[in-house]
Amino acid sequence: MKRFIVFNDRNEALLEIELSGAGISPSFPIRETQRIGFAVEDPELGDSFGVAIGDRPLSDELSHRLRREIQWEISPCLDGANGVTPITLRNTSDGSILARANALVEPSKLSLQAYQLMFEAITRISIELLLDLVAKSRLSLGSARQASSQVNARAISARLELGRIRRFWRGFSRILSQVLDSPVTRMDPRIAVRRLRPAERAGPQILRRLATSGRPAKMAVREGLLLALPTVAATTDTHENRVIVGFISLLQQRVLRSRSVAEHEHQALRARLDSHAGSDPDLHKFVVKRESPRLSKLLETIELTDRLAAEMSRAIRHFGIVALQHPQRSFLADLDTSVFRSHPTYARIAMSIRRFLTQTAMVVEQGDDESAKGIETLYEQWVFFETCAALRAAGLSCVSHRSLFEPISRNRFSVDLDRNAAVVFEASDGRRVSVRYEPTILPREAARGIDSLYRGNARTPWTPDIVLELLEPRTGPLDYHLVYAAVIDAKYTQRHNLDHKLDDVSRYQEIRSVATGKQIVRQVWVAAPVDAMIMPRDETVLWSADGDVGADASDVILGVVGIDPATPEETAATLKSLMLGILNHAHHFAVYNSVSTEM
Numbered sequence: 367m368k369r370f371i372v373f374n375d376r377n378e379a380l381l382e383i384e385l386s387g388a389g390i391s392p393s394f395p396i397r398e399t400q401r402i403g404f405a406v407e408d409p410e411l412g413d414s415f416g417v418a419i420g421d422r423p424l425s426d427e428l429s430h431r432l433r434r435e436i437q438w439e440i441s442p443c444l445d446g447a448n449g450v451t452p453i454t455l456r457n458t459s460d461g462s463i464l465a466r467a468n469a470l471v472e473p474s475k476l477s478l479q480a481y482q483l484m485f486e487a488i489t490r491i492s493i494e495l496l497l498d499l500v501a502k503s504r505l506s507l508g509s510a511r512q513a514s515s516q517v518n519a520r521a522i523s524a525r526l527e528l529g530r531i532r533r534f535w536r537g538f539s540r541i542l543s544q545v546l547d548s549p550v551t552r553m554d555p556r557i558a559v560r561r562l563r564p565a566e567r568a569g570p571q572i573l574r575r576l577a578t579s580g581r582p583a584k585m586a587v588r589e590g591l592l593l594a595l596p597t598v599a600a601t602t603d604t605h606e607n608r609v610i611v612g613f614i615s616l617l618q619q620r621v622l623r624s625r626s627v628a629e630h631e632h633q634a635l636r637a638r639l640d641s642h643a644g645s646d647p648d649l650h651k652f653v654v655k656r657e658s659p660r661l662s663k664l665l666e667t668i669e670l671t672d673r674l675a676a677e678m679s680r681a682i683r684h685f686g687i688v689a690l691q692h693p694q695r696s697f698l699a700d701l702d703t704s705v706f707r708s709h710p711t712y713a714r715i716a717m718s719i720r721r722f723l724t725q726t727a728m729v730v731e732q733g734d735d736e737s738a739k740g741i742e743t744l745y746e747q748w749v750f751f752e753t754c755a756a757l758r759a760a761g762l763s764c765v766s767h768r769s770l771f772e773p774i775s776r777n778r779f780s781v782d783l784d785r786n787a788a789v790v791f792e793a794s795d796g797r798r799v800s801v802r803y804e805p806t807i808l809p810r811e812a813a814r815g816i817d818s819l820y821r822g823n824a825r826t827p828w829t830p831d832i833v834l835e836l837l838e839p840r841t842g843p844l845d846y847h848l849v850y851a852a853v854i855d856a857k858y859t860q861r862h863n864l865d866h867k868l869d870d871v872s873r874y875q876e877i878r879s880v881a882t883g884k885q886i887v888r889q890v891w892v893a894a895p896v897d898a899m900i901m902p903r904d905e906t907v908l909w910s911a912d913g914d915v916g917a918d919a920s921d922v923i924l925g926v927v928g929i930d931p932a933t934p935e936e937t938a939a940t941l942k943s944l945m946l947g948i949l950n951h952a953h954h955f956a957v958y959n960s961v962s963t964e965m
Contacts, residue, residue, distance in 0.1 A: 424438055875890050
């Protein structure tokens, strides 16, 4: 009977699966740092197998055929794994899956730290990019004059905003209670249905109405007739109170938005837990253990938002004013009244509202699910955002994007890095750099008219992690042509694997320009979390910190760039040097190309 075996460094079997096609996926607990190997017992002559950890196939160099089995040598193949990590055995002849297993991986402290550092960096850089893209006038909450002098065009994450609203409301509600104890009112004329009081003078309209019915005013008083009489009464429906109610309503909308997001994540998490309830007990226990802290955190968020929203609703009801949608842009101007300037309590309210509005102009929402993405995927996205940050550090400005920021409301955006997303930067000399995330590089005929790059004529597309396209201006303001491209493929791997990884990605130098049909990728890099360095494979190619590249303009450069989340300063300096070098070499290549064309 053929069996797929997972074993540890003591040659003890951790798991055995019969290759009977039953479709079961057993699980086993393991630490990220533990080394494991694999074997297939009793293979038939000519059988060909492949093992993959998640989406990453194990190297064929690890496998060897013995008399009665095929083995993959013990290796640290779970490096970077986190949580439920699928392991698959495939028939490499037809691609069919012969066996599945789930490694329940407890990550190391270093991996957890790296994950947190990358997540925080992505949040910070995405906010910086968005602030580059959105003009200050677009963020202004007041008039143009007030915007330039008072509004601080700053962005915060949705999670931070909720905490900030909570702290703000704690102090604001104390001042608000003083307003509610003695609100500013105005005398409002209205009609009251009541009896005339003795000696009360009735107006001409009432007298005419009584005379028509044949009853003089004295008789109306004696008989206690109910009459619609004009009167005045105090009302809290003033301009100032409407502004306060509108502001509370704005806060409440933001709180309810946070509740909606937390509720959605909570439901998705509950569904994930329920889906494992009837499966492997070890798998269910592992998922519950990992997800329980996050589940509790989401429940706390929901309870907090419910409490805040209820307190805000009570405050609005106390004013007795319908909470109409108040124009957000007019808040600061509407605070400029004599009551908000001179009334002691209302002046404090106005100061608090003004301070809150001028400190927050934009909110960036980003998924807070820190276990939703594998560390390899997060590393790829982190390298993308760090590359963007390096271009900003090199002096380029962010001018446009595609499929990265989605507007939710006027000053609220969500961030989600989808495949084929791109951010465009502009240099002082007019050149542009388009940074593309996982672009689908199609064959030429399929790419014609929809993309600038293509790969040969094979049917299978390529998806490098990051492609930088360098564009030079031509005649019109939006007329650019592609002159150079570079590829960065992010690999969350150890140093001893880098040469093999570079061999894998070297094929990307075959990517061509749709416009010219010529090879356009002149640099291919593997980014890995190793010591900070820029190491071209060709040792004669030198690379300075300022981006001076000791290579011929026509050279194709392959190499490794070491960038580690644990060393943010070294990462920033290394990537800035890499970007400057790419820009410099691209300029020399464009000049070389133009001279060659003229000749």
